[in-house]
Amino acid sequence: MTATGARAVPWGALPHGQATAPARSPGFHLAVLAVFLSPMNYLRTDIIYFTASDVAVVMALAVMLWQGALPRRPFGGATGLWLAGFLMLGTGLMLGSIAHAAGVDLGKVMAQYAFSLLLVPLVVAGRSLAETVVLARALVLSIVVVMLFGMWMIHVVPDPPLSFVSHNNRMRSLVERENECAAMGAVGLVFLLGLWQAGLARLWELLVALPILAYGIMLTGSNTGLMCAALGVGMTMVFAPSGRLMxxxxxxxxxxxxxxxxxxxxxxxxxxxxxxxxITAGDPNLSGTFTDRLLLIQEAFRLADDRLLIGMGAEQFRNISVFDAPVHNTYLLLLNEGGLLSLCGLVVLMLAGLPAPLSHLTDRRHRGVAATTLTILLIFALMLNTFPHFYARFWNVPLILALSLSCALPQHHRTRPTRSAAHA
Structure with a gap:
């Protein structure tokens, strides 16, 4: 039995990810709903950042707690490293906030990080491979729906709301952010390529989703999104090379x-x-807000010199900056607000995603799944250079799900039937 009570299934019983159905428990169905709703950032309350996906997470937690099905180690052997990274990140922000009397902002930020990095893994991670594949497919379907909704807003709706389409006609869709929407398209493409490479998705699904995801990325007008898509495809080919993929x-x-x-x-x-x-002119100034972001980054480097040990506190960068805005670079933002301790905590969080995929990368049966995890981790590391705090569920759910795919492999491999049992 798995940590969530679902029966582990043999690798050979999962052609195209369909053969053996995962456990049909209410907790699992709510987890699927939480994953499906996670890219739809628009569906949230105005008072606090609490999304429709979060509602499903809370309901799933309640059901799983009632059933005694909460996983003790959602990321397997890397769970301790994940928790250590969270504690380091939070402690750095706490020290800076206490030193600068920013307790209210600290409470808001840490509540969001705790929900994303501690509660969401209890619902999404620690499951069997069969269940995790269903969750991954639900995420890809959701991203396709988000892209189709954005296309409808741009091409059909005469005067679409600014939440979905920007002033300069860049698609935001239900993610409400251009670059992040494009990154979601790249994430969906990587998940689908990895699942197809591992025999857990069908070719027709890839052929249907690819044009939608590619056109959606173009509609965002995002250089970052294009870079993430190119990196995703390239790294998938590097980590899991095969003739048919090429x-x-x-x-x-x-x-x-x-x-x-x-x-x-x-x-x-x-x-x-x-x-x-x-790209043609080789001039980054033609790519929108590059110059403005560079000014914030330069300012962040200057401010960080005096805040390496004790940061300025959670959400305080915008109050100190001459531009009245947080730097859109998570590494620099955490360095300024939480000092080196918070920055190291972020690095440890990302390192927690490496052991499971690296241990399976040389195994041809598991290479596609391992490549998916590593590629999503690389995209996440790249995207951290383009936005401030990273607790939004539309990004953390895909990251946690990618780590969960590789973490499900050892458990799956141990339950693989012997040759004699297969012929019995």
Whole structure:
């Protein structure tokens, strides 16, 4: 039995991720709902940051607690490292907040981090491979729905709300952020490629989702999103090389290039002006807010010199900055607000995601899943350079789910039937 009470299933019983159904418990169904709703950041309260996904998480926690099904070690052997990273991050912010009398802001920020990094893993992680694959497929489906909703807003709705489409016609969709929406598209692509490579998703699913995700990324006009997508595909090929994956990627790239050349109208204007022109000219100033973000980063480096041991406290950077805004770089923000201790805590959190996939990367049966985890971790590390605090569920749920995929493999491998039992 697994930590959540679901019966582990043999690897061979999971062709295309469909054969043996996961446990049909209310807690699992609520976990699927929580994962599906996680990219839909728009569905939240106005008073505090509490999303529709969070409601499903709380309900799942209540059911699982009642059933005694909460996992003791959601990330297996790396759970202790994960908890240590959280404690270091929180302690650094606490010390800085106490020193600068920012207790109220500390409470708000740490409540969000505790929910994302401690409670969400209890619902999403620590499950059997069969259940984790269902959760991953639910996430990909949700990202596809988010992209389709954004396309409908841009191409059908005459005057879409600014929550979904920006002033310069960049797609935000239900994520409500352009770069993060594009990153979600890259994450969905990586998950689907990894599952297909591992035999846990069908080719037709990849063929249907790929154009939607690719066009959605273009509609965001995000250089960061394009970089994440390219990194995701490239790293998947590096970590889990195979002939069929290379053929598929080359064929897909050739098809996209041919369509874009033959039908220029298919390439959104916002992608052409914000991404292609900047790449062609080699000028980052054509890519939107690069200069403004660089000024915040330079300011953050200057302010950090005096705050290496004791930071300025949670949410205090915007109060000190001459630009009245937090630096959109999580590493620098945590260094300023929580000192080196918080920054090291973030690094430890990311290191907790390495042992499980690295231990399976050399095994051909598990390589696709391990590559998915490592690639999502790399995308997450890259995206931390583009936004402030990272407790939003639309990003942490995919990260936790990616780690969970690889953490499910050892448990799955131990229960694999022997050759004699297979022929019995």
């Amino acid at each position: 053929v598929f990627v080359l064929a897909a790239a050739a098809a996209i290039l041919a369509l874009g050349t033959a039908f220029p109208a298919l390439v959104p204007d916002v992608f052409r002006t914000r991404v292609l022109e900047g």
